[in-house]
Amino acid sequence: MxxxxxxxxxxxxxxxxxxxxxxxxxxxxxxxxxxxxxxxxxxxxxxxxxxxxxxxxxxxxxxxxxxxxxxxxxxTETVQIKMNEEKVEMLKEQLKSIVVDAYYAGIKIDDIQNWIKEIEKEIGGKR
Amino acid sequence: MxxxxxxxxxxxxxxxxxxxxxxxxxxxxxxxxxxxxxxxxxxxxxxxxxxxxxxxxxxxxxxxxxxxxxxxxxxTETVQIKMNEEKVEMLKEQLKSIVVDAYYAGIKIDDIQNWIKEIEKEIGGKR
DNA sequence: TTACGTGTATTATATAATGTAGTACACCTA
DNA sequence: TAGGTGTACTACATTATATAATACACGTAA
Structure with missing residues (x-):
């Protein structure tokens, strides 16, 4: 597990x-x-x-x-979404780091967008 | 700086x-x-x-x-792209974490896709 | 050559994060 | 009551991070 x-x-x-x-x-x-x-x-x-x-x-x-x-x-029976502006900003910064690192690893923006679609298929919408 | x-x-x-x-x-x-x-x-x-x-x-x-x-x-005058399969896998895992965390913070996949477009405008294509 | 500014290497020390270990407590269920 | 829960606490070890103080090798310019 x-x-x-x-x-x-x-x-x-x-x-x-x-x-x-x-x-x-x-x-x-x-x-x-x-x-x-x-x-x-x-x-x-x-x-x-x-x-x-x-x-x-x-x-x-x-x-x-x-x-x-x-x-x-x-x-939890029903996920309580906790809107948290700090968390949102943190996630944006993390995302920027990934995009920057991806550049120096030879990965294009389009590749990243496709990765997200794959992740969405894998885990999205189950709850 | x-x-x-x-x-x-x-x-x-x-x-x-x-x-x-x-x-x-x-x-x-x-x-x-x-x-x-x-x-x-x-x-x-x-x-x-x-x-x-x-x-x-x-x-x-x-x-x-x-x-x-x-x-x-x-x-560096010309960025030497270093293809690195380990790095690519690491970035994919980091991205998955962000998507998962985003869910529990009430952020939709579409929002993330838009964030990436913003980041692209900010830093993309300058070199 | 000499003086200075580079990056690099080394050793020692301090602090915080991480993990382990052991113990104890409060609560619920059978 | 007995056993399984999560929780709290203290103590200790290891590692990552950062500082501090030197020293070295190399290149440039006076």
Whole structure:
């Protein structure tokens, strides 16, 4: 389910966050469905429970999952979109970086537009 | 010229790399033009020469600038595109993350496509 | 040649992010 | 009550980032 890549330099908790979001958007994890407990997932990926807990807290803050104390953690029934101007600006900056890096890697703008269409097909519209 | 944002959590050397690439693409820094020396820039932005040197080494590795020992550092006359399959895959993954994050921030795919067009107008085609 | 400005390399130190380890607590369900 | 939840806390180790202080090799110009 969640796969941690040790060669990937990004922190374990960020890899969890990224993959969990994708699983929810793709509909592999359905609204209301239970996700692995902190201790379960930590033993599955061989990481510390604290690391998983950190990821879950961020995912809850972003409205992807919600926790019911003593019961477990679940995919939110209805995603609460949190409009956040700071987040929007951050995403724009990240996008600019990608476009610039793409230039020096020999990638054209049209290629990037097509990539987005592919991503949309892969994860879009499932919820 | 180069502006370091202390509130920005990304490392100083990465901020230098990002901004230097943009300055070159926008044509504000022209091919063959001299860029500030390591010591000059480090005093301009109040950082350590080592930090600037680290940024310059990466910029040279990516073909943005080139150094002439004892003379200085200059914007490359002709960008050498370095096709790099790893880099391409990395950029695709970054782009996917942005699209996913955008969903939970209430941003539509079309908005992202339009952002790219804006970025293209801002930096595209100057070199 | 000499003086100066280049980029580069090295070592040491400090701080913060990341991850591990162990323990304890509050809450819910069976 | 017993066991499974998420959560909180402290302590420690490792790594990335940045600073600090030198030193070196090279090119240019006085």
């Amino acid at each position: 969640i796969q941690i890549d040790p060669r990937n330099s990004s922190p374990i908790y960020e890899q969890i966050i990224k993959q969990m979001k994708e699983l929810c958007l793709k509909g592999i994890l359905k609204p209301g469905e239970k996700v692995p407990s902190v201790r379960e997932l930590s033993s599955m990926i061989v990481a510390n429970p604290n690391t998983v807990s950190k990821a879950y807290k961020e995912l809850e803050r972003e409205g992807v999952i919600e926790t019911l104390r003593g019961r477990g953690t679940f995919v | 180069i502006q370091i944002d202390p509130r920005n959590s990304s490392p100083i050397y990465e901020q230098i790399i990002k901004q230097m690439k943009e300055l070159c693409l926008k044509g504000i820094l022209k091919p063959g033009e001299k860029v500030p020396s390591v010591r000059e820039l480090s005093s301009m932005i109040v950082a350590n020469p080592n930090t600037v040197s680290k940024a310059y080494k990466e910029l040279e590795r990516e073909g943005v600038i080139e150094t002439l020992r004892g003379r200085g550092t200059f914007v």
